[in-house]
Amino acid sequence: MFATLSDRLTSTFKHLRTRGRLSEADIDATVREIRRALLDADVAVSVVREFTGKVRERALSAEVSGALNPAQQVVKIVNDELVAILGGDARGLNLAKNPPTVIMLAGLQGAGKTTLAGKLAVHLREQGHTPLLVAADLQRPNAVTQLKVVGERAGAPVYAPHPGVAGEDEVPTGDPVAVARAGVETARSRQHDVVIIDTAGRLGIDAELMTQASEIREATQPDEVLFVIDAMIGQDAVTTARAFADGVGFTGVVLSKLDGDARGGAALSVASVTGRPILFASTGEKLTDFEPFYPDRMASRILD
Numbered sequence: 001m002f003a004t005l006s007d008r009l010t011s012t013f014k015h016l017r018t019r020g021r022l023s024e025a026d027i028d029a030t031v032r033e034i035r036r037a038l039l040d041a042d043v044a045v046s047v048v049r050e051f052t053g054k055v056r057e058r059a060l061s062a063e064v065s066g067a068l069n070p071a072q073q074v075v076k077i078v079n080d081e082l083v084a085i086l087g088g089d090a091r092g093l094n095l096a097k098n099p100p101t102v103i104m105l106a107g108l109q110g111a112g113k114t115t116l117a118g119k120l121a122v123h124l125r126e127q128g129h130t131p132l133l134v135a136a137d138l139q140r141p142n143a144v145t146q147l148k149v150v151g152e153r154a155g156a157p158v159y160a161p162h163p164g165v166a167g168e169d170e171v172p173t174g175d176p177v178a179v180a181r182a183g184v185e186t187a188r189s190r191q192h193d194v195v196i197i198d199t200a201g202r203l204g205i206d207a208e209l210m211t212q213a214s215e216i217r218e219a220t221q222p223d224e225v226l227f228v229i230d231a232m233i234g235q236d237a238v239t240t241a242r243a244f245a246d247g248v249g250f251t252g253v254v255l256s257k258l259d260g261d262a263r264g265g266a267a268l269s270v271a272s273v274t275g276r277p278i279l280f281a282s283t284g285e286k287l288t289d290f291e292p293f294y295p296d297r298m299a300s301r302i303l304d
């Protein structure tokens with residue numbers, strides 16, 4: 001991911017390196033190259049416009065300092081602005097003062113939510129937490145089974161609806177809001193300090209999905225709502241993110257499938273377009289293919 005963008009940007013800067021002072025025309029030419037590289041990588045047009053505007057303005061007004069030559073200064077400005085669109089400072093998960101911390105996952109079908117539930121569980125268990133996974137995706141027939149498999153691999157129990165079984169686990173099947181609510185109660189009574197709620201996704205955005213996700217949010221009052229976005233879906237990433245931001249609301253973003261070879265720039269636009277930080281990156285199908293997202297490291301990787 002981002003190999004082409006990275007090559008394009010570094011070759012733009014290479015041309016600059018041979019120059020001493022930068023004229024306004026040099027800066028404009030460079031900004032044009034940057035604009036093309038970002039657009040070709042699928043970064044959202046609004047983000048590109050703002051980004052290049054800021055780079056141009058800062059490059060024009062940059063003082064020539066002793067430490068950096070003008071070309072290095074441009075690279076630094078681009079780096080700073082990349083970090084800014086990726087959400088600025090990295091932050092970890094918001095953990096509740098009074099456990100359980102409730103984490104709700106939202107996103108389209110196939111985005112990687114169920115896999116993320118397992119990845120988060122592994123990540124949290126490594127830190128000494130005792131996560132419970134809740135199967136509130138009752139849309140797809142085998143979603144519950146899939147979460148159980150993931151839970152087993154992650155070493156985390158799964159709370160799922162038990163049709164027809166009387167007792168504390170009995171919740172109305174087919175009612176994801178009730179399952180989510182009961183899952184949080186179960187986490188509380190069994191002393192799990194984190195509960196991760198997997199929710200249903202559709203292939204496209206639809207009103208019913210948004211309403212269901214909002215109802216789950218309302219019923220469980222999560223500390224984090226993580227919007228999972230497949231970095232391979234191109235420009236649709238931004239439209240989808242906006243729809244979820246308006247329809248459900250979320251507190252953080254998880255980029256999945258960053259191991260793919262798509263251009264990925266749209267996913268990089270999601271933090272900027274929604275004003276929500278990217279907290280994690282998923283980089284493969286294995287539960288360990290997962291890492292906290294650091295905007296500064298990602299920017300350096302792109303500009304390396």
Ligand code: GDP
Pocket residue numbers: 107108109110111112113114115116201256257258259260282283284285289
């Ligand atoms: P959900 O419908 O949102 O719950 O998505 P799933 O978790 O079922 O993931 C859909 C598919 O994407 C599955 O085949 C996963 O193995 C795969 N997947 C999930 N995350 C990643 C990732 O980071 N990289 C790759 N290559 N595949 C992933």
